Amino acid sequence: MNQKTTKLREAISFALAVSTASIASTGAVFAQEASNEAKTLDTIEVTGSRIKRADMETSSPVFTIDRQTIENSGAATVGEFLQRSPAISGAATNPQVNNGGGAGAATVDLRGLGVNRTLVLVDGRRWIGTVSNANGAVDINSIPMGLIERVEILKDGASAIYGSDAIGGVVNFILRKNFDGLEASAFYGVSSRGDANTERYDAIFGMTGERGRLMLGASYDQEDSVSAADRAYSSQPYQLYAGEHGIGGTSRILTGRYVVPRSAATGVDLTDPNCGAGSNVVLTRIDGSPGSSQSDFRCFNPSADVYNFQADGNLNLTPQERTALFLSGNYQISDNVEAFLLGSWLRTDSAFFIAPLPFDGRAAVDNVPISADSIYNPFGVDITDARLRLRDFIPTRTTRFETETYQITAGLRGAFGDSSWTWDASYGYGRTPQSSTVRGYLYSPALTEALGPSMIDPATGNPICVRTPGDAATAIPGCLPVNFMGPAPDPNTPAGQAQLAALDLINPTIHNTNENVLKVFSANVTGDLFELPAGMMSLAVGVERREESASSSSDFLTIIPPGETVCKITQEACTFGDINGSFDVNEIYAEALIPVLSDMPFAEKLNVSLGTRYSDYSNFGDTTNSKIGVEWKPVSDLLVRATYADVFRAPTIGDLFAPTVPSANTYTDPCNGYTGQATADPRACAGVPTDGSFRQSNSQVTSFQVANPNLQPEQGDVLTYGFVYSPSWLEGFSVTVDYWRVKLDDFITNLPENVMLNQCYSFGRFCDTFVRDDSGDVAQMTNLIGNFGTMKTSGVDIGLRYLFPETSWGRFSWNLDSTYLAEYDVRLLAGDPSSDVGAFPGIPESSGLAGTFVDSTSSGFGNLARWRALNDISWRLGNVSASLTTRYVHHVYEAPDVADVTEPGYVAKRRVPSFTQTDFQIGYRFEGLNNSSIQIGVRNLTDRQPPLVYSGFNASTDMRTYDAIGRFYWMRWTARF
Numbered sequence: 001m002n003q004k005t006t007k008l009r010e011a012i013s014f015a016l017a018v019s020t021a022s023i024a025s026t027g028a029v030f031a032q033e034a035s036n037e038a039k040t041l042d043t044i045e046v047t048g049s050r051i052k053r054a055d056m057e058t059s060s061p062v063f064t065i066d067r068q069t070i071e072n073s074g075a076a077t078v079g080e081f082l083q084r085s086p087a088i089s090g091a092a093t094n095p096q097v098n099n100g101g102g103a104g105a106a107t108v109d110l111r112g113l114g115v116n117r118t119l120v121l122v123d124g125r126r127w128i129g130t131v132s133n134a135n136g137a138v139d140i141n142s143i144p145m146g147l148i149e150r151v152e153i154l155k156d157g158a159s160a161i162y163g164s165d166a167i168g169g170v171v172n173f174i175l176r177k178n179f180d181g182l183e184a185s186a187f188y189g190v191s192s193r194g195d196a197n198t199e200r201y202d203a204i205f206g207m208t209g210e211r212g213r214l215m216l217g218a219s220y221d222q223e224d225s226v227s228a229a230d231r232a233y234s235s236q237p238y239q240l241y242a243g244e245h246g247i248g249g250t251s252r253i254l255t256g257r258y259v260v261p262r263s264a265a266t267g268v269d270l271t272d273p274n275c276g277a278g279s280n281v282v283l284t285r286i287d288g289s290p291g292s293s294q295s296d297f298r299c300f301n302p303s304a305d306v307y308n309f310q311a312d313g314n315l316n317l318t319p320q321e322r323t324a325l326f327l328s329g330n331y332q333i334s335d336n337v338e339a340f341l342l343g344s345w346l347r348t349d350s351a352f353f354i355a356p357l358p359f360d361g362r363a364a365v366d367n368v369p370i371s372a373d374s375i376y377n378p379f380g381v382d383i384t385d386a387r388l389r390l391r392d393f394i395p396t397r398t399t400r401f402e403t404e405t406y407q408i409t410a411g412l413r414g415a416f417g418d419s420s421w422t423w424d425a426s427y428g429y430g431r432t433p434q435s436s437t438v439r440g441y442l443y444s445p446a447l448t449e450a451l452g453p454s455m456i457d458p459a460t461g462n463p464i465c466v467r468t469p470g471d472a473a474t475a476i477p478g479c480l481p482v483n484f485m486g487p488a489p490d491p492n493t494p495a496g497q498a499q500l501a502a503l504d505l506i507n508p509t510i511h512n513t514n515e516n517v518l519k520v521f522s523a524n525v526t527g528d529l530f531e532l533p534a535g536m537m538s539l540a541v542g543v544e545r546r547e548e549s550a551s552s553s554s555d556f557l558t559i560i561p562p563g564e565t566v567c568k569i570t571q572e573a574c575t576f577g578d579i580n581g582s583f584d585v586n587e588i589y590a591e592a593l594i595p596v597l598s599d600m601p602f603a604e605k606l607n608v609s610l611g612t613r614y615s616d617y618s619n620f621g622d623t624t625n626s627k628i629g630v631e632w633k634p635v636s637d638l639l640v641r642a643t644y645a646d647v648f649r650a651p652t653i654g655d656l657f658a659p660t661v662p663s664a665n666t667y668t669d670p671c672n673g674y675t676g677q678a679t680a681d682p683r684a685c686a687g688v689p690t691d692g693s694f695r696q697s698n699s700q701v702t703s704f705q706v707a708n709p710n711l712q713p714e715q716g717d718v719l720t721y722g723f724v725y726s727p728s729w730l731e732g733f734s735v736t737v738d739y740w741r742v743k744l745d746d747f748i749t750n751l752p753e754n755v756m757l758n759q760c761y762s763f764g765r766f767c768d769t770f771v772r773d774d775s776g777d778v779a780q781m782t783n784l785i786g787n788f789g790t791m792k793t794s795g796v797d798i799g800l801r802y803l804f805p806e807t808s809w810g811r812f813s814w815n816l817d818s819t820y821l822a823e824y825d826v827r828l829l830a831g832d833p834s835s836d837v838g839a840f841p842g843i844p845e846s847s848g849l850a851g852t853f854v855d856s857t858s859s860g861f862g863n864l865a866r867w868r869a870l871n872d873i874s875w876r877l878g879n880v881s882a883s884l885t886t887r888y889v890h891h892v893y894e895a896p897d898v899a900d901v902t903e904p905g906y907v908a909k910r911r912v913p914s915f916t917q918t919d920f921q922i923g924y925r926f927e928g929l930n931n932s933s934i935q936i937g938v939r940n941l942t943d944r945q946p947p948l949v950y951s952g953f954n955a956s957t958d959m960r961t962y963d964a965i966g967r968f969y970w971m972r973w974t975a976r977f
Contacts, residue, residue: 045124047152047172049609050161050540051526051593052422059609059629059641061720061738061797063087063153063817067176069872070148072883072921074937074970076187076200076221077322078140078148079106082171084887086819086870087155087797089961090114091855091862095141095223095318095350096959100857102352103401103434104320105139110155110168111742111793112824112864117167117649119158123175123342126546128407128430128518136165136652140173142346142405142432144326146185146202146219149176155740155797157645157718160611160627163544163587164650167716167742175328175342179206179215182977187221189970192943196317196965197224212331212338219324225353226317226965228310233945234955234964237310240910249306251697252358252389255285256485257300258370259385259775267294267378274299278689280775291486294378302697307389309355313396316955316964320350337414340426344407351400356391357440357570359484361451364771364779365702367566368444373453373469376483385773390442392488393500394507397440406431420536421527430518438510441569443557446479446506454481478505510573514552516653521545534606535595542589549582550653560660565780571662571702581657585650589613605633615648619656620712623648637728641738642721651711651748655785658707662780665703665857666953667753669696669778670761680764684757688776696777701770703753703781712787716744722797732803741794746787751828752860753781755835763832789828789835793850795821810877818869818888824849826861837861853892853912856960857953863961865890865914879925889915889961894951913947915962932975943967 045052048060063085075081079094083106090112093101107115120127120138127138151173158166187200200221207214228234239248251257262270262281275281282300289296323346330340361368362385370376370383377383411426453469456462465479466472480502483489489503490496524542531537557568560576567574591611597603609629616622627645634640676690688694722738751766757778760767773779797819804812825848829835837849837860854860867890874883891914921937946962955964 047121047124047170048154048156048158048161049593050524050542050589050591051538051609053538053593057631057639057641057724059607059631059643060158061155061641061722061736061740063155063797063799065151065153067149070145070151071935071972072874072885072923072937074189074919074921074935074939074968074972076189076198076223077106078143078145078173082106082108082140082151084870085153086817086868087111087153087169089819089821089862089864089868091860091960094960095320096316096964097954098228098315098318098352098959099354099954102318102350102399103139103403104141104318104322104348104350105403106141107137108140108171109862110153110171111740111795112821112861113168113742113744113791113793114861116652116748117165119162119164119166119170121162121170121172122407124172125409125426125428125522126518126520127173128405128432128516135654139403139405140171141322141348142344142407143173144175144217144219144324144344144346145200146204146217147175147215147326147328148173150174155738156643156720157627157647157716157742159625159647160589160613160645161591163546163585163613163615164648164713167647167649167714167718167744176204176215177328178208178213179204180208181206183974185972185974187970187972189939189968191226191965192967192969193230195224195226195230196968198222198970212329214329215327217324217326220322222321223317223319225315225319228314228316228955229312231316231945231955231964231966233948233957234314234316235311236308236956237306238948238950238956240950247306247308249308250358250389251300251302251306252360252387253284253305253307254389254391254488255287255305257305257387258283258297258379258383258485260379260381260383264379264381265294265297268297268299270299272299274301276693285485285487288487291376291483292378296378307355309389310955312391313353313355314955315353316959318350318352320348322349323347333412334414336417337412339412340410342407342409344405346405348401348403348405350403351398354397356389356396357394357442359386359388359390359442359570361386362773362779364565364773365571366444368448368451370484371452371454373455374451375454375456375463375481376485378485385775386484388484393482393503394442395440398438400437401434402436403432403434416527419527420538421525423523423525425523426521428518428520428522431515432517433513433515435511435513438512438555438573439507441507441510441573442503443506443508444566444568444570447482449476449479450482450502450506451484508557508569510555510557510569512552512554512558514579515550517547517549519547529592532595534598537595538593540589540591544587544589545584546587547582547584548653550579550657551581552579552659554578554659565704572664574662576660576704579653579658581653583617583619583650583653583656585615585617587613587615602634603632604636605631607631615650617650617713619709620650623713623715637726639724640721641723643719645718647716647718647742647744649714649748651708651713654707655711655748656707656709658705660704660706662702663705663783663857664700665753665781666699666855666951667696667701667757667778670758671776672696679761681760681767683767684761684764685776687772687774694776697775698777701753701778701781703783705750706782706784708785711748711785712746714744714746714748714787716742716791718742730802732801732805734799734801736797736799736801738797739794740797742792744791747789747791747826747828748785749788749828750783750785751788751835752837753783755828756781756783759829759832759835789826789830791824791826793821793824795819795823810875810880813872813874815872815874816869818867821850821864821866824861824864851890851892853894853949853951853958855951855953855958863889863892863958865892865961879927880923881925882922883920885919887917887919894949910950912949912958915944915947917944917963918942930975930977932973934974935972937970939963939968939970940966 073081090109092109110118115137154170189198204217326344409428413424465476467474489499522544526540529537597606612626625646629643671685726734756766759765770781800816826837869888923935925933946957
């Protein structure tokens with residue numbers, strides 16, 4: 001696909017052409033002059049530019065986190081400290097995410113644009129993604145924490161410099177170098193409630209010789225789980241309904257939910273108001289009864305008959321264990337050529353636990369009916385809609401992950417003689433094999449037989465499964481009838497033991513594997529072109545070839561056969577196949593730094609930077625993206641800067657080739673309260689009663705997520721402008737203010753299930769994406785990812801810093817970084833205001849998504865608070881140091897509940913309170929003990945619990961944003977030799 005050339009690209013192409021012509025004609029002369037000049041400043045490469053320069057202040061806003069700040073945070077992993085940055089919002093995953101996480105991974109989501117729109121680099125090079133489903137996101141916990149010197153966060157678009165994904169910005173981990181000696185550290189932490197035990201051990205050895213250096217390291221960390229039942233905010237499935245706060249749950253309860261014809265329920269008390277007046281009645285077993293007769297059942301009460309899944313296996317922190325080895329080194333081959341190597345290996349063992357399996361026998365879900373001829377069915381009719389929580393029948397659903405990350409980068413770099421020109425060429429290879437072991441599901445064919453026809457064997461007096469009702473000669477070998485209409489099997493009785501043994505035989509262990517591979521070759525050249533009146537013009541050019549691939553192997557039990565909708569186990573664990581896809585890209589870029597003015601009135605410095613990058617993808621074609629930046633210093637105390645950049649994101653392998661998988665997504669049915677009014681398509685409310693009584697029976701629907709090999713890249717632009725003011729009259733103080741705006745077209749996303757249902761209801765579109773069951777409920781949906789709509793977001797970053805003068809009381813420093821989100825508007829379908837995401841009724845502060853929370857499991861964008869801030873006060877006196885850090889997340893509004901949509905005149909104004917977390921640490925350095933040091937700290941000093949978020953998918957809060965652990969004590973000992 002050829003992209004149209006913009007005026008920006010034309011201007012940059014022209015400027016680079018002039019630059020190239022200039023070096024061709026005058027480069028030799030200026031190179032000779034440069035070699036005779038004394039170099040007084042070392043040049044460095046700042047994130048956001050390939051040109052090495054002497055100053056850190058460029059046209060691009062870069063936020064830096066140093067190693068001391070990382071250590072003061074008391075974080076045991078990279079993700080723990082980085083996700084506190086105010087520029088990070090949205091829905092990045094972390095080990096607190098249990099249902100939908102559990103792999104121990106942590107990702108970065110700058111500006112809330114999505115983890116796929118933030119590029120992660122290590123020493124300026126791409127790092128292999130390790131998150132499942134080949135979605136391109138990088139697990140930053142796979143980066144060796146002991147090696148990190150600092151983290152640079154570039155907060156503008158950088159596709160012209162780094163290629164795809166650098167839309168929200170770039171997170172560049174700069175590793176330690178030139179380390180001599182041995183450093184060892186031990187970290188231990190525990191919550192005030194005695195859980196979340198955390199241990200971390202690091203050892204680094206470095207040596208420097210005349211021709212090179214070598215650094216070796218190893219680390220180990222382990223973090224124990226936290227149960228949802230052990231925190232008040234997560235111990236119940238709290239809900240908001242029609243403005244009333246309460247405790248909810250699911251209809252898959254321990255005593256079951258069974259739909260039977262009213263005519264067959266002759267032994268049930270049908271005078272109960274919960275029985276309704278329809279042709280079917282919904283029943284549940286009376287708790288404590290055997291369920292052997294109809295009188296043991298009563299009508300189901302949807303407001304009272306619910307199951308607390310939160311307190312029954314769910315976690316607020318997933319267990320994880322990591323072991324890592326790494327090496328870094330370089331060797332001077334000659335005066336102008338150096339070889340370098342970076343290698344890393346990490347193994348992560350992690351798991352998630354969720355509530356026991358919810359059995360759902362409906363044809364569109366598990367498709368396992370309870371036979372009319374089962375000896376345990378007292379109604380004598382097939383029950384095709386039976387729902388039951390299998391807590392006491394099979395173990396809790398568990399998935400254990402083993403993930404390895406191999407990363408190696410090797411190359412050469414050097415200089416062209418005594419000139420300013422340097423070069424480097426490298427090859428990087430990364431591989432992340434991951435295996436998972438799944439338990440807690442039932443083998444459907446065997447379960448169908450166990451719930452099918454059965455009888456008492458006249459020969460033995462024992463229950464048997466049969467193929468023909470009443471015919472013992474057709475007994476099914478190895479099958480024992482299962483009673484899903486009675487109480488849990490009693491392990492103290494022979495019958496109960498037999499049932500549990502039979503269930504264990506059909507409770508398989510499922511094994512899946514997947515692997516991502518990244519191969520990158522790059523070569524870069526940078527140096528000074530020639531002297532202009534205002535200074536030296538510099539150029540960087542380079543090429544890159546990148547190959548990405550992903551593959552998976554799913555257990556045969558989880559694969560859905562062609563033409564069917566269920567596999568051989570419960571639907572939620574099913575897939576339509578494996579992923580096996582790849583693409584490659586060839587790229588070339590050029591970047592120039594042009595000094596325009598210097599040492600003039602109101603122009604102490606004026607520089608313009610230009611960059612352009614051409615990318616040719618094997619799957620969709622080519623794209624060209626460019627960037628322009630301006631740095632202006634009217635006076636020495638003030639830097640004014642601005643950038644404008646074309647950006648793009650290529651579809652990931654997961655977007656293109658991932659196997660179809662089911663997802664339990666939340667939705668609000670537009671047919672709630674349906675009275676037969678006309679819809680745009682008769683399929684919209686097919687089968688729904690027309691008397692206004694209909695209310696969806698579940699807030700979640702099984703939605704099959706489908707990849708799309710025909711996706712095109714997202715295209716957009718990023719604008720930033722602001723200033724840095726460092727007054728000479730107040731030494732040590734600076735203020736930074738930067739405005740940013742991001743626009744994206746052809747947004748790659750799945751449409752929310754709500755949008756597709758509403759589109760069918762109002763416009764007759766997407767009606768083939770869902771089916772309803774006999775009662776009118778949405779039974780399942782199909783969701784094809786596509787290039788949908790547009791997105792625009794903007795805001796302001798504000799930073800204040802002051803290093804106080806040193807006094808007899810020590811020296812204080814103060815840092816305040818904050819981000820204000822002004823707008824975040826997403827229109828999924830062009831020209832259709834009803835497809836705008838997040839415009840909640842009755843909430844004037846919430847225009848679009850800015851200031852809202854929409855859970856990412858509902859195709860939302862997560863937590864997009866208006867304000868986020870990180871305030872740090874540090875103090876040092878001799879060998880003693882201390883710091884107090886406060887993190888602030890502004891209040892947000894969450895989506896209305898089901899009743900808010902269906903009750904006339906009712907408007908939701910559910911405001912999630914703001915969240916403030918304060919951390920404290922104090923440290924001491926022992927000069928006489930090999931310069932060792934000790935730090936003691938408390939995270940979440942005031943034990944602030946996360947606010948309730950009723951629409952939160954995990955634990956009735958936002959586990960991706962707020963601290964879920966509470967007060968946490970920690971200590972670190974570091975010894976240096």
